[in-house]
Amino acid sequence: MENYLDINKSSWNARVDTHMASDFYFVDEFLKGKTSLNSIELDLLGDITGKSVLHLQCHFGQDSISLSRMGAQVTGIDLSDKSIEAAGELALKAGTDTRFICSDVYSLPDCLDEQFDIVFTSYGTIGWLPDLDRWAKVISRFLKPSGHFIMADFHPVVWMFDDDFHSVKYSYFNTDPISETTEGTYAEPDADLVQDFMTWNHALSETLQSLINNEMEITDFREYDWSPYPCFRHVQEFEKRKWRINSFGNKIPMVYSIKAAKKLSL
Numbered sequence: 001m002e003n004y005l006d007i008n009k010s011s012w013n014a015r016v017d018t019h020m021a022s023d024f025y026f027v028d029e030f031l032k033g034k035t036s037l038n039s040i041e042l043d044l045l046g047d048i049t050g051k052s053v054l055h056l057q058c059h060f061g062q063d064s065i066s067l068s069r070m071g072a073q074v075t076g077i078d079l080s081d082k083s084i085e086a087a088g089e090l091a092l093k094a095g096t097d098t099r100f101i102c103s104d105v106y107s108l109p110d111c112l113d114e115q116f117d118i119v120f121t122s123y124g125t126i127g128w129l130p131d132l133d134r135w136a137k138v139i140s141r142f143l144k145p146s147g148h149f150i151m152a153d154f155h156p157v158v159w160m161f162d163d164d165f166h167s168v169k170y171s172y173f174n175t176d177p178i179s180e181t182t183e184g185t186y187a188e189p190d191a192d193l194v195q196d197f198m199t200w201n202h203a204l205s206e207t208l209q210s211l212i213n214n215e216m217e218i219t220d221f222r223e224y225d226w227s228p229y230p231c232f233r234h235v236q237e238f239e240k241r242k243w244r245i246n247s248f249g250n251k252i253p254m255v256y257s258i259k260a261a262k263k264l265s266l
Helices: 004-020 027-030 039-043 062-069 082-094 134-140 202-211
Strands: 050-057 073-078 098-102 116-122 143-154 178-183 194-199 214-225 233-238 242-245 255-262
Touching: 004 134, 004 143, 004 194, 027 050, 027 082, 027 143, 039 143, 039 214, 039 255, 050 062, 050 134, 050 255, 062 073, 073 233, 082 098, 116 134, 116 178, 134 202, 134 214, 143 242, 202 255
Parallel strands: 050 073, 050 116, 073 098, 116 143
Antiparallel strands: 143 255, 178 194, 214 255, 233 242
């Protein structure tokens, strides 16, 4: 297999400046206090005052900083060194003490040795990982006994379609890596960017079973027929901050969420 970490790190490094300047990430409003978190994950998080939170695949740190603003002690990690540098600068401007570490998910145990009340990840994360059993092992390793894993992500059904949602192009299941070259980026489709990257599709059964196999008990699982982000082509906002694909309406799931508790050792 090609070195997917180097390929994907380069892709994410290339996006940072464009993303930070985009309306999609509303950095100016964010620095004035607007949260980057959505109702889906906020409902699962509840009151996190005083809790320790590990945020996996944090990009340039908006959600990590938003969690800090809610009173948590937050550590964000990402494989992109440029993202982590931008995250540190953003936290300084926002006045939070959010900690950031540059690491891919699988290597995190080599550079961090503590446990957290909550491990959190959201939207467009696990598709960059080839092996969800290794992912779930990392989550379990960093959770305190009875700690919680909280996740919201795009539904694997969405990733089956071509970019224009005209036909099924990819397998629902994790059969092979998907190597692609695209222009632009979801936050700025017309951006002068050409990127190579590698991703993997993960069925819900693969995601859930990987957690179950690694000392996790699923306590909440939900599916949503809308996305909180207009990051796909041909979408329409039918309620504030809720988008659906025009041709599908409410007929397919677009997002799912998971809350899982780490089992107490016997």
